[in-house]
Amino acid sequence: MATETQGPELSEPILTVENLTLALPKNADRRFAVNDVTFTVLPGEVVCLVGESGSGKSVIAFAIMGLLAKALTVESGTINLSGENLLQCDEKRLRTLRCTRMGMIFQEPMTALNPVMTCGEQIDEVLLEHTELGAGERTKKVLSMIAEVSLPEPERMYRSYPHQLSGGQRQRIMIAMALILEPDLLIADEPTTALDVTTQAQILHLIKELQSVRNTGVLFITHDFGVVAELADKVAVLKQGELVEMDKTNRVLSDPQHPYTRMLITSVPKHEPPVKEPIASDAPVILKTEGMNKRYVSRTFTFGKTEVAAASDISIEIRKGETLGIVGESGSGKSTVARCITRLIDVSKGKILLTGTDIAQAPQRDLHSMRRKVQIIFQDPYRSLNPRRTVGQSIVEGPMNYGKSRQEALKDAKELMNLVQLSPDVLDRYPHQFSGGQRQRICIARALAMEPDLLVADEAVSALDVSVQKQVLELLAQVRDRMQLAMLFITHDLRVAAQVCDTVAVMSEGVVVELASAKELFSNPKHEYTKALFKAAPGRDFKFAEFTT
Amino acid sequence: MQTDQSDIGDSLIDQSVEGDNVRKQAPLWSRLLRSPSVIIGGLLLVFIVSLVPSAKLLTSLDPTEINPRNRNKPPGAEMVMKNDSGERYTLTSRMGTDKLGRDVFTRVVYGARVSLIVGLSVAIISVAVGLFIGLIAGYFRLADAVIMRVMDGLMAIPAILLAIALVSLSGASLFTVIVAIVIPEIPRVVRLVRSIVLSIREEPYVEAAISVGTPTAKILYRHVLPNTIAPLIVHGTFICGSAILLEAILSFLGVGVPPEIPTWGNIMAQGRDLFQIHPHNIFYPGIFLTLTVLAINMLGDGLRDTIDPRVSREF
Numbered sequence: 001m002a003t004e005t006q007g008p009e010l011s012e013p014i015l016t017v018e019n020l021t022l023a024l025p026k027n028a029d030r031r032f033a034v035n036d037v038t039f040t041v042l043p044g045e046v047v048c049l050v051g052e053s054g055s056g057k058s059v060i061a062f063a064i065m066g067l068l069a070k071a072l073t074v075e076s077g078t079i080n081l082s083g084e085n086l087l088q089c090d091e092k093r094l095r096t097l098r099c100t101r102m103g104m105i106f107q108e109p110m111t112a113l114n115p116v117m118t119c120g121e122q123i124d125e126v127l128l129e130h131t132e133l134g135a136g137e138r139t140k141k142v143l144s145m146i147a148e149v150s151l152p153e154p155e156r157m158y159r160s161y162p163h164q165l166s167g168g169q170r171q172r173i174m175i176a177m178a179l180i181l182e183p184d185l186l187i188a189d190e191p192t193t194a195l196d197v198t199t200q201a202q203i204l205h206l207i208k209e210l211q212s213v214r215n216t217g218v219l220f221i222t223h224d225f226g227v228v229a230e231l232a233d234k235v236a237v238l239k240q241g242e243l244v245e246m247d248k249t250n251r252v253l254s255d256p257q258h259p260y261t262r263m264l265i266t267s268v269p270k271h272e273p274p275v276k277e278p279i280a281s282d283a284p285v286i287l288k289t290e291g292m293n294k295r296y297v298s299r300t301f302t303f304g305k306t307e308v309a310a311a312s313d314i315s316i317e318i319r320k321g322e323t324l325g326i327v328g329e330s331g332s333g334k335s336t337v338a339r340c341i342t343r344l345i346d347v348s349k350g351k352i353l354l355t356g357t358d359i360a361q362a363p364q365r366d367l368h369s370m371r372r373k374v375q376i377i378f379q380d381p382y383r384s385l386n387p388r389r390t391v392g393q394s395i396v397e398g399p400m401n402y403g404k405s406r407q408e409a410l411k412d413a414k415e416l417m418n419l420v421q422l423s424p425d426v427l428d429r430y431p432h433q434f435s436g437g438q439r440q441r442i443c444i445a446r447a448l449a450m451e452p453d454l455l456v457a458d459e460a461v462s463a464l465d466v467s468v469q470k471q472v473l474e475l476l477a478q479v480r481d482r483m484q485l486a487m488l489f490i491t492h493d494l495r496v497a498a499q500v501c502d503t504v505a506v507m508s509e510g511v512v513v514e515l516a517s518a519k520e521l522f523s524n525p526k527h528e529y530t531k532a533l534f535k536a537a538p539g540r541d542f543k544f545a546e547f548t549t
Numbered sequence: 550m551q552t553d554q555s556d557i558g559d560s561l562i563d564q565s566v567e568g569d570n571v572r573k574q575a576p577l578w579s580r581l582l583r584s585p586s587v588i589i590g591g592l593l594l595v596f597i598v599s600l601v602p603s604a605k606l607l608t609s610l611d612p613t614e615i616n617p618r619n620r621n622k623p624p625g626a627e628m629v630m631k632n633d634s635g636e637r638y639t640l641t642s643r644m645g646t647d648k649l650g651r652d653v654f655t656r657v658v659y660g661a662r663v664s665l666i667v668g669l670s671v672a673i674i675s676v677a678v679g680l681f682i683g684l685i686a687g688y689f690r691l692a693d694a695v696i697m698r699v700m701d702g703l704m705a706i707p708a709i710l711l712a713i714a715l716v717s718l719s720g721a722s723l724f725t726v727i728v729a730i731v732i733p734e735i736p737r738v739v740r741l742v743r744s745i746v747l748s749i750r751e752e753p754y755v756e757a758a759i760s761v762g763t764p765t766a767k768i769l770y771r772h773v774l775p776n777t778i779a780p781l782i783v784h785g786t787f788i789c790g791s792a793i794l795l796e797a798i799l800s801f802l803g804v805g806v807p808p809e810i811p812t813w814g815n816i817m818a819q820g821r822d823l824f825q826i827h828p829h830n831i832f833y834p835g836i837f838l839t840l841t842v843l844a845i846n847m848l849g850d851g852l853r854d855t856i857d858p859r860v861s862r863e864f
Contacts, residue, residue, distance in 0.1 A: 344756050371762040384753035388775045394754075397771075398761030443757070450761055 012082075013040035014184045014217040015064070015102075020077035022059060022068070022241075033059045033072055034241045041185065041217040046208070048228045048249070049221045050264070051238035052465035053436075057221045059241075061187045063087075064219070065104050066094040082184060099126050102185040103178030107193050109170035113162040119173045120146070120158030126180055145176045149206060168199035172206065179210060186211065187219045192227065196329035197492065201536035204231055223465065225268045226495075229253060229539030237261045255547055262547070267470040269495035271540055273518040279502055283319040284355070286453050286486035287341065290315055292350035292360065294336050310336040311510045314350070318454065318503075323480060323487040325501030325518070327494060327533070333510040334490045338458045341488065342376045343367055355453060372402055375447035379459035381439035385431040391442050392427030398450045409449070416445040420475060437468035441475065448479065455480070456488045461496060473500055494537050498522055506530045580855050587855065590847030597841050600661040608652065610640075612659040612811040616650035624829050628652070645829040647819055656811040657834050663723065663812040664793045664841060671730045671792035672785045678731075679738025680781060684769055686739060687746025697743070700736035708733045708795055713804045721807045726799055730792050741784055745777050779856045786849030790842045797838055813838045 022034040034056040041047045049057040062068050064079055066086060079086040081101055089097065098104075106112040114122060120142055127138045139158075146154040149172040162170055171191060178186060188207065192200040208231060211218050220231060228235055228249060236246040237258065245258040256262045292314040299305040311333040318324045326334045339345045341352060343359060352360040359370050378384040385394055395416065396409035404412075414424035420441040431439055440460065447455055457476065461469040477500060480487050491497050497504055497518070504521045506514045506529065514527040525531050534540065581587050600607070610630075619628045624645040630638055644653040686696040712729035719725055749755060750773070758768050799805030800814025801821075808815055813834040820830020 342760050344759060368762055371760055374760070376757070376760050378753035378757065380753060384757055386754040386758075386772050389771070397758065397763060401762040401764070446757065446761070 011043050013042050014082055015041040015219065016078075016080040017060070017064070018078045018080070020060065020063065020079060021075040022056070022063060023073045023075045025071045030240065032075065032241050034063070036077075037238070037241075037243045039236050039243065039246055041219055043184065043217050044212065044215040045233045046211060046218040046220055046231055047234045047236060048232035049219065049236050049238060050223065050225065050228055052223060052264070052467065054240070055238040056241040057238050058189055061104065061189050061219065061221055064185075064187060065098060065102065066091075096130070099178070099183065100130050100181045101183050102187060103181070103183040104187040104189065105171070105174045105178050105191040107190040109167050109174055109194065110162075112174055113170055115162055118159050118161055119165070119170075120160075123173070123177045123180060126177055130181055141180065142176075145180045146173075148210070149173075149176045149179075151176075166199075167195050168203060171195065171199075171203055175203075175206065175210070179214070179216070182214060183216065185217045185219065187221075189221045190223070191220075193222070193224070197494070197538075198329065198532060198536040200227075200538065204538065207231070224538065225253070225265060225466070226537065226539030226542075229542040231538075237264070253542060263467060265547075267466040269470070269473070269493075269499040270543075271495055271498055271522065271537070273498045273501070273522050276502065278517075279319050279322045283321060285317055285319055285353075286355055287316070287318045287488070288351075288353040289317075289341070290351040290353070292337070292340060292352060293348045294333075294340050294345065295348045309510050311340065314340075314512060316505055316512070316515070318486040318488060320453075320486055321480065321484045322503065323489050323501045325489045325491060325497040325504040326507055327491060327497045327504055328507035329492060329533075331509075332507040334492075334507050335458055336510075337507070338376065338456050338488065338490050341454075342374050342456055343370070344376075372398070372450045373453045374456065375450050375452040375454070376456040376458060377440070377443050377447055377460040379462050381436045381443065381463060382431075384443050385439055385446075387431055390428050390430055391434070394431075394442070395427070395446045395449050398446065402450075412449060413445070416448055419448070419479065420445045435468075437464055437472060440464060440468075440472050444472075444475065444479065448483070451483075452485065454486045454488065456490070458490045459492065460489075462491065462493065469496070476500065494522075494533060506533065577856065581851070584851040584855050586847040587851030590844045590849075590851060593840060593844035594848060597661055597837070597844065598665060600658050601665060604658045604662070607658050608655040610652045610655045612651065612656045613809055614651065616646075619646050619650040619652075621648055621823065621827050622646040622650075623827070624653075624833075644833045645827065647816070647830050648823055648827075649819075653816065653830060653833055656816050657813065657837055660811045660813045660816060660834060661837065661841075663806060663810060664796060664838070666723070667727060667730070667796040668789040668793040668841075668845070670727055671734060672789040674727070675731045675734040675738055675788055676781055676785045679735045680742050680774075680777065682735070683739040683742025683777075684746055684773065687743040688750060688765075688769060688773065693743070696739070700739050703732060704736040706733055709799065709802065709804070712799050716804050721805065723806055723810070726796055726805045729799070730795050734788055734792070738781070738784065738788070741780060742777050745780060746773055749773050749776050782856070783849055783853040786845050786852060790845040790849070793838070793845070794842055 017040070018038050020034055020037045021032055024031060024033045037060065039047065049060060051057045059068070059072065063074070064086060066089070068074070074087055081097065086094070086097070113119065123142045123145065124138050127133055127141060133141065143154045143158060146157050151157045151169060151172050157165070157169070157173070162173070165173065174191070191207070192203050195203060204227065207218065210216070222228060232249045234246065235249050235252045237244050237252070237260065239260045245252060245256065245261045252261060253265065256265055292311065293309070294311040296308045296310055297305055314337055316324060326337060328334045336345070340347045343362070347360045350360060351358050354370060354373060359367070362370065385391070392410065392413055395413040396406060399409040399412065400406060410427070413427060417424040417427065422438060422441055431442070434442065460476070461472050464472060473496065476487070479485065489497070489500055501518045504516065504518050505512045506521070506527065508529045514521065514525065514530045521530065525534055616628075616630070619642070622628060622642050622645050624643060626642055626645065627639045628642045628646065630640055632638060642652055642654065644657065646652055682696060686693045708730055711732060712726065715725045715729050755768060755772050758772050763771070796805055796812065797814035797817070800812050801818045803818060805814055806812050808819065816834040817831045820827065824831055
């Protein structure tokens with residue numbers, strides 16, 4: 001929750017961005033990446049830049065750091081860091097300012113660190129470049145900084161290479177690197193987006209803590225209103241490069257003035273499951289797995305074999321018209337379950353009963369008839385459609401495999417396009433002409449063209465912006481109710497799960513640790529892991545979309 | 550599909566598909582014509598290819614006709630010729646004559662044909678065979694292990710050694726030379742195709758095709774194959790260039806095309822012993838060889854940058 005700090009109002013801002021306008025190259029879809037944006041960051045204040053993809057929030061961060069892509073040009077405006085206009089600094093001055101006066105954390109802790117240098121050396125490099133300290137003093141300082149970001153065994157961390165650390169640990173190293181010279185300003189560009197929710201909570205906590213101890217101003221870029229509610233003192237909402245609203249966090253979240261902000265906040269799924277009709281207990285069971293197992297065995301040439309259990313003893317059941325959610329962090333085995341059930345990978349042990357028939361061990365040639373009953377929607381809308389085939393070709397491919405004529409399949413495809421709320425006239429276009437949300441609708445249409453009994457959605461809305469995510473979720477619910485589909489919904493996002501699922505299974509390390517109806521699970525979680533997950537969810541105490549006016 | 554579903558959501562039909570969301574990209578040919586290396590390489594190649602059909606117009610002489618009277622004439626010298634009825638006339642030799650009195654210009658012009666045939670057929674055969682084997686190796690795990698070991702073996706055979714072996718088995722001929730160059734070239738194509746297939750196989754759209762029941766052969770043809778075409782066209786041009794060079798090397802060493810057929814390599818081989826006194830025997834075919842390979846490589850470079858920026862660092 002945002003805390004009211006009394007000091008900042010009196011002091012001079014560290015960062016002042018005034019009327020900043022950045023021009024895009026000539027043939028881009030709009031003229032300005034950022035248009036006339038003005039905001040300030042005070043010492044000890046956390047300012048969140050919020051916006052959907054393409055709103056220009058990262059571009060602002062890069063402009064401040066002087067890392068703007070060559071294609072973008074500064075049209076007008078100033079960026080003042082403690083009274084110094086950064087846009088007029090030469091490269092040499094900027095290099096001095098980076099790390100000493102402003103530090104940055106990036107989204108991908110995987111790629112932001114150099115894989116062939118130890119973490120300690122990489123932090124040390126900052127000191128080597130910017131200070132006159134001797135080797136011994138530097139090492140001491142690096143070790144104390146590593147300890148300060150709450151990493152265990154600083155000496156070991158110093159000697160570790162990035163690939164030996166987890167994502168959260170790497171992000172801590174990045175924070176240590178950004179803060180070691182005690183800069184006045186910390187820019188964090190979606191630093192927790194690639195992390196699991198429990199790790200995210202820890203990192204947010206760490207940033208908050210370090211920032212208040214050191215009185216650092218933080219410019220925090222995010223798309224997640226949960227994170228905003230958790231962390232920010234002030235929020236700036238960006239839409240298509242324009243700043244539509246900026247105020248104290250509490251005010252913006254509880255009483256948004258601009259309709260766009262209002263729309264964004266109402267799109268955030270609520271943490272409480274809505275009241276739904278329970279699924280009739282006599283509804284036919286579409287999918288039932290009994291003790292399903294998936295093990296990966298890797299044999300080496302010389303030394304024995306190693307076994308990894310990606311999923312063990314999975315027993316779930318989905319009835320007609322029901323949605324079962326599988327929730328878990330990365331590596332919990334939830335996608336493995338989806339791919340086993342769709343038989344994209346082979347199952348090691350156990351049964352998968354699809355409308356009564358066991359398909360777990362069915363050989364490839366017998367799978368043809370099963371394939372049409374189970375359809376899957378993938379996470380990445382940019383890769384799940386063949387870029388060289390028209391949308392129409394992609395949709396009719398399945399039905400034609402099962403003997404429909406092209407005309408018939410095309411006629412159905414047109415109806416499906418209506419169903420997923422796209423114009424039927426765009427069937428002859430290629431995927432790159434559509435936005436992410438539109439592509440995901442096309443993927444849904446492709447799955448529905450097969451008239452499946454079971455629809456598997458593997459993180460199907462995770463890559464989408466909240467407003468688009470909301471529409472796609474509504475569409476999925478609508479389709480499920482209309483066609484009485486059974487749905488297996490896999491997600492890492494508890495809020496999304498709360499909104500769509502009737503039953504939720506929580507997975508951790510390949511095992512289902514808790515399986516209960518959504519209502520029960522969200523009001524009364526039993527397992528420790530489930531409780532930890534709920535506790536870590538950002539902004540869970542905040543009631544979104546309950547505005548005062 | 551029930552028909553009553555068609556009416557819902559009409560009001561929500563997305564408009565933003567029109568206009569601003571459509572990413573415009575100039576058509577391929579106009580992008581190609583913007584690349585200087587495609588234009589220069591292409592024009593040079595057109596010039597050399599045009600030598601083949603117009604050989605008879607450019608010269609009235611027979612490239613294999615031996616004429617001891619005109620031995621070792623320098624470029625621009627007069628040649629005394631006899632026509633069918635026995636009358637004498639003189640011709641200017643544009644590039645001089647070799648030690649057997651054959652006109653070098655005539656031989657170079659006719660030699661272009663052999664070089665281009667070798668280049669083109671090696672490129673087509675090795676790309677076609679390599680594509681087929683590469684698709685199978687990349688898509689089927691079991692086949693992969695076996696095929697790639699065989700390919701590793703093939704790659705270890707030097708083309709020149711293979712050519713010598715083949716020539717001693719079946720005699721020197723154009724066909725033998727093509728086979729000798731194709732065999733070591735195939736594994737390189739297989740590796741390229743396999744690496745592309747390995748990454749495409751994991752794409753969600755391939756998995757989506759599997760889950761809508763598309764047969765494996767169709768998946769390979771529809772979803773995987775098209776991704777290999779652009780890099781293969783590019784790779785094909787490089788194969789073409791190196792095959793022309795290799796043929797010249799083999800002929801120069803005397804293990805390639807039989808000496809009576811004029812090829813650039815043969816012309817150079819026969820001028821070898823008199824190189825210091827009469828360098829034109831090696832000089833002119835050498836220039837044509839260099840220009841051809843340069844043109845093909847420039848064209849390949851331009852194609853690569855234009856149609857397939859993804860693999861531009863791979864070679």
